[in-house]
Amino acid sequence: MLIDSDQIRAMEKRQRAAFVNSLSGFKSANLVGTADRAGHTNLAIMSSVVHLGSDPPLLALIVRPGGEERHTLANILATGCYSLNHVTAALVEPAHQTAARYPADVSEFEATGLTPQYQQGFAAPLVAEASLKLGLELREHQQLAINGTHLVIGEVVLVDIPERALMADGAVDLTVAGTVAISGLDSYHDPRIIKRMAYAKPGLSPRSLEHQTADMAARGRYQRV
Numbered sequence: 001m002l003i004d005s006d007q008i009r010a011m012e013k014r015q016r017a018a019f020v021n022s023l024s025g026f027k028s029a030n031l032v033g034t035a036d037r038a039g040h041t042n043l044a045i046m047s048s049v050v051h052l053g054s055d056p057p058l059l060a061l062i063v064r065p066g067g068e069e070r071h072t073l074a075n076i077l078a079t080g081c082y083s084l085n086h087v088t089a090a091l092v093e094p095a096h097q098t099a100a101r102y103p104a105d106v107s108e109f110e111a112t113g114l115t116p117q118y119q120q121g122f123a124a125p126l127v128a129e130a131s132l133k134l135g136l137e138l139r140e141h142q143q144l145a146i147n148g149t150h151l152v153i154g155e156v157v158l159v160d161i162p163e164r165a166l167m168a169d170g171a172v173d174l175t176v177a178g179t180v181a182i183s184g185l186d187s188y189h190d191p192r193i194i195k196r197m198a199y200a201k202p203g204l205s206p207r208s209l210e211h212q213t214a215d216m217a218a219r220g221r222y223q224r225v
Helices: 005-010 013-022 071-079 089-097 108-112 210-222
Strands: 030-035 041-046 049-054 057-063 081-086 116-119 122-127 133-143 150-160 181-183 187-189
Touching (some): 005 013, 030 071, 041 057, 041 108, 041 122, 057 133, 071 081, 071 122, 071 133, 071 150
Antiparallel strands (some): 030 081, 081 133, 116 122, 181 187
């Protein structure tokens, strides 16, 4: 089945959104925690977090275009900080509910029963129920001319993860953290490790790290958070 650009443009608006949102494959599921200058909290699920670099540790976030109703963006620009909290299977329902368009004076934390958690010296709320939580400080913001979306680049300044999820080589075992993935707009998935590959080098055949893959699979199966 071949679908061309004319057919995509001809789709009904919601059908086109569901279709195009599925094309990028599995995406991260993150709750973005913010607060305004007065301390009023906001929480929103987003699936557009992208790794930009490790030194400094930068993550990019795409926020859809909009005006005053984009409370998350307004809070980030006002305070310069926000949190990213991985969604787990136990959090899917309340996390998804944060996508509802609550008025600015209603906190999604209260509306969904999730708990704001604070770290000393960091103004944005984290999600207490999340197993992997990141605190970020705003480093750059751009509104993209092509479609009006906002590119928000933040530097990771704090990380709260289960100790057993941190592997010896520095990688984080997301199966231990219980992190789920999103496809499209509304489908949540429980990812499983297939294999972990060794660093690729010219002249060497692809090599899997069999012992680490087996260890990750075992820990992910029996020690899910």
